[in-house]
Amino acid sequence: MANDTNLEINLHPTQDELSRQAFIVKFKQKVNLDLQRDIRTCVAKNIAPQLESDLGEPLDDLNRDHRKALKQRMSDEHLFKTWESLTWIGQDMMWNVVDETLDHDMPRLDAAAAEVLKREQKLGSLTLDPNLDLPPNIAKVEIHRQPGGFCLDRDGVDYDLLSGARMTGGGMVYGAGKGRTAKPGYSAAHFLISEAEKQFGKLKPKRILDMGCGTGSNTATFARIFPDAEVCGIDVAAGLLRWGHARCESEGVPIHFKQMSTAKMDFEDESFDLVASTIWGHETTPQILRDSIAEIWRVLAPGGISFHMDVTNQPGYQDLVDQVLNDWQIRHNGEPFWMGWADADLPALMTAAGYPEDCQFTGYRKRTQGAGDWFVHGAKKPV
Numbered sequence: 001m002a003n004d005t006n007l008e009i010n011l012h013p014t015q016d017e018l019s020r021q022a023f024i025v026k027f028k029q030k031v032n033l034d035l036q037r038d039i040r041t042c043v044a045k046n047i048a049p050q051l052e053s054d055l056g057e058p059l060d061d062l063n064r065d066h067r068k069a070l071k072q073r074m075s076d077e078h079l080f081k082t083w084e085s086l087t088w089i090g091q092d093m094m095w096n097v098v099d100e101t102l103d104h105d106m107p108r109l110d111a112a113a114a115e116v117l118k119r120e121q122k123l124g125s126l127t128l129d130p131n132l133d134l135p136p137n138i139a140k141v142e143i144h145r146q147p148g149g150f151c152l153d154r155d156g157v158d159y160d161l162l163s164g165a166r167m168t169g170g171g172m173v174y175g176a177g178k179g180r181t182a183k184p185g186y187s188a189a190h191f192l193i194s195e196a197e198k199q200f201g202k203l204k205p206k207r208i209l210d211m212g213c214g215t216g217s218n219t220a221t222f223a224r225i226f227p228d229a230e231v232c233g234i235d236v237a238a239g240l241l242r243w244g245h246a247r248c249e250s251e252g253v254p255i256h257f258k259q260m261s262t263a264k265m266d267f268e269d270e271s272f273d274l275v276a277s278t279i280w281g282h283e284t285t286p287q288i289l290r291d292s293i294a295e296i297w298r299v300l301a302p303g304g305i306s307f308h309m310d311v312t313n314q315p316g317y318q319d320l321v322d323q324v325l326n327d328w329q330i331r332h333n334g335e336p337f338w339m340g341w342a343d344a345d346l347p348a349l350m351t352a353a354g355y356p357e358d359c360q361f362t363g364y365r366k367r368t369q370g371a372g373d374w375f376v377h378g379a380k381k382p383v
Contacts, residue, residue, distance in 0.1 A: 006108060006111075006112060007112045007115060007116060007250055008112065008250065009112055009113060009116065009161075009243065009246045009247035009250045009251075010168070010247070011101050011102075011105055011109075011165065011168060011169050011172070012101070012105050012108070013101045013105075013172075014101070014104075017097055017100055017101050020093075020097045020100075021097055021172060021173055024090065024093045024094055024173055024177065025173055025176045025177050027086075027090055027093065027177075028090045028094070028173070028176075028177025028178070029176075029177060031083060031086045031090055032087075032177060032178050033178075035079070035082070035083050035086065036083065036322075036325060038079060039074070039077075039079055039080060039083060040319075040321050040322075042077060042079055043070070043074065043321050047070070047073050047074065047077070048070075050073075051069060051070060051073055055069065059320055061315055061316055061318070061319050061320050062315050062316055066320060067315075067324065067327075070320050070321070070324055071324045071327060074321075074324050083325075084328060084332070087329075087333060088332065088333065090177065091144070091145050091333060091334075092145075094170060094173045094174065094177070095146065095147055095166075095170065097169075097173070098166055098169030098170055098172075098173070099147070099166070101169055102162070102165055102166065102169065105165075106161070106162065106165065109161055109165060110159075110161065112246075113159060113161055113242075113246040114159070116246055116249050116250045117159070117245075117246060117249065119249070122249060123248070123249060123252060123253065123254035123255075124245065124248055124253070124254045124256050124257065125245075126241060126242065126257045126258075127256070127257070127258045127259065128238050128241065128259045129258075129259045132236065132259055132260065132261070134151055134236055135236060135261060135263075135284075135285070135288060137283070137284055137285045137288065137336075137337060138151055138236050138237060138283070138284075139151045139236070141336060142334055143334050143335070144170060144174065144333075144334045144335070145334035146163075146166055146167060146170060146334070147166065148162070148166070149163070150163055150167065150237040150239070150240055151163065151236065151237045151238070151239070152166075153238060153239060159242055159246075160239050160242065161239065161242055161243050161246065162239060163237060163239030163243075164215045164241075164242060164244065167214060167215055167240060167243075168215055168243065171217075187221045188218055188278040188309060188374075189210075189218035189219075189221035189222055189225070189276070190221060190225070191309070191365075191367065191368060191369070191374065192218075192276055192307055192309050194368070195307070195309075195365050195374075196274075196305055196307045199361070200305055200380060203226075203274065203305070204226075204273075205229050205272075205273035205274040205304075205305075206228075206229055206230065206273050207229060207230045207231075207232070207271060207272045207273055207274075208222050208223075208226060208229050208230070208231045208232070208272065208273070208275075208276065209232050209233075209234065209272040209274070209275045209276070209299065210222055210231070210232070210233040210234070210276055210277065211234060211262045211275065211276070211277040211280055211292070211296070211308075212234070212235055212262060212277050212280030212283070212284075213233030213234060213235050213240075213241075213244065213257070214235055214237070214240045214244070215240050215243045215244045216233050216240075216241070216243075216244025216245070216247065216248055216255060216257065217244075218278050219233035219244065219248075219255050219257075220244075220247075220251070220253045220255065222274075222276070223248075223255050224253065229273075229274075230256070231254070231256070232255070232256045232257075232258060232267075232272075233255055233256070233257050233258070234257075234258050234259070234260050234262065234265065235257075235259065236259060236260070236261055237259075238259055241257045241258075241259055244257055245257045261288070262277075262280070262284075262288065262291075262295060262296075263287075263288045263291035263292045263295060264295065265295050265298075265299055267299045268299070269298055269299065270298075270299065270300065270301045270302060270304075271299055271301065272300060272304060273301050273303070273305070274304060274305050274307070275296050275300050275304070275305075275306045275307075276306075276307050276308060277308045277309070277310075278308075278309050278310075279309070279310055280308070280310065281308065281310045281341050281344070282310050282311050282313070282335075282337060282338055282341035282342075284337060284341075285337060285340060286340045286344065289340075289341070289344060289349065290349055290353075293346075293350055293353050294352075294353035294354075297350075297353050297354055297355055297381070300379075300381045301381065302381055302382065302383045303380070303381060303382075303383045304380070304381050305378065305379075305380050305381075306378040306379050306380075306381070307376065308376065308377050308378050309365075309374045309375070309376050310374070310375050310376075310377075311338075311341070311375065312364060312372065312373050312374065312375045313326050313338055313342045314342050314343075314375065315342060315343070317364065317375075318342075326338050326339070327339070346377045347360055347362060350379060355379045356379075356382065359379045359380050359381065359382060360377075360378075360379045361376070361377065361379065362377040363375075363377075
């Protein structure tokens with residue numbers, strides 16, 4: 001059955017669509033890498049010296065007033081205006097080519113999901129909560145400008161896969177467009193487990209929780225690495241969970257997907273040996289992040305490990321130029337929670353939630369696939 005492409009819960013772009021994707025990746029790389037590098041050079045040579053002279057002091061990456069002043073100067077530069085326009089255009093092109101694929105591939109995907117889900121023996125499960133009060137940061141925001149957002153559910157569609165299919169299609173272009181590379185079959189979850197084992201030794205979790213699991217691609221990796229563990233993935237977006245459930249069932253991966261908020265989880269105290277997330281924190285509000293940090297500690301078993309990876313957009317790690325570029329993404333390109341995440345004091349949040357300070361960790365870990373780092377945070381709960 002795994003060889004039956006008609007039953008694959010995955011996108012099947014045409015050759016023309018793959019060619020367009022390849023063009024858009026190159027386009028985005030020119031904008032995200034080359035043009036941004038030119039902007040940094042322009043600031044260093046032209047804007048920063050004059051601004052420092054006007055301010056009467058050196059620019060400080062941690063000074064918000066300096067960020068505002070640099071933003072004002074950069075916004076008058078034609079190079080920055082060009083970057084704004086091309087960034088917007090690139091995101092539009094990405095979603096357009098994704099939807100071209102969905103226009104012809106959704107009937108096959110719907111039929112494949114129906115065929116997979118009518119099997120009498122399910123490996124995992126899907127539990128949706130129609131009464132869940134969806135947090136507005138996800139329900140009312142088109143993250144990455146994904147059309148309809150993560151929580152899109154179409155009227156009259158019993159098992160709506162569309163938002164999960166769109167997110168998957170965007171993932172085929174988005175990361176590569178930022179210059180990220182990874183060998184086939186290698187996911188962020190592989191890196192997370194590798195780093196956790198470097199820090200704590202060989203892991204043998206019996207129950208694993210993947211928070212903000214989205215379409216479940218990393219959740220499936222946890223299940224494959226730890227085949228004897230019970231693996232749960234939670235998210236508030238039903239369409240993403242439907243996609244993840246259908247895909248994992250089709251691939252023979254047993255996962256229990258549940259629709260719930262990370263800020264109020266329906267799990268018993270101390271019931272997971274590993275609580276993990278990948279790129280979840282930067283897509284939530286400061287209040288939900290605070291409440292979720294407390295919930296993680298509540299559900300983490302004694303001796304269990306909390307390990308989370310996310311983007312590295314913290315002031316002090318990123319210079320003022322990139323903070324200004326991020327500010328534009330926050331306001332105009334579907335990343336409204338980046339700055340709240342960047343300014344979050346994770347050690348303070350963990351301490352306030354009852355994590356002993358000597359159990360906590362935060363820091364940057366170099367990616368083993370592609371350039372750059374991950375920001376990681378978490379703790380090991382005392383026995």
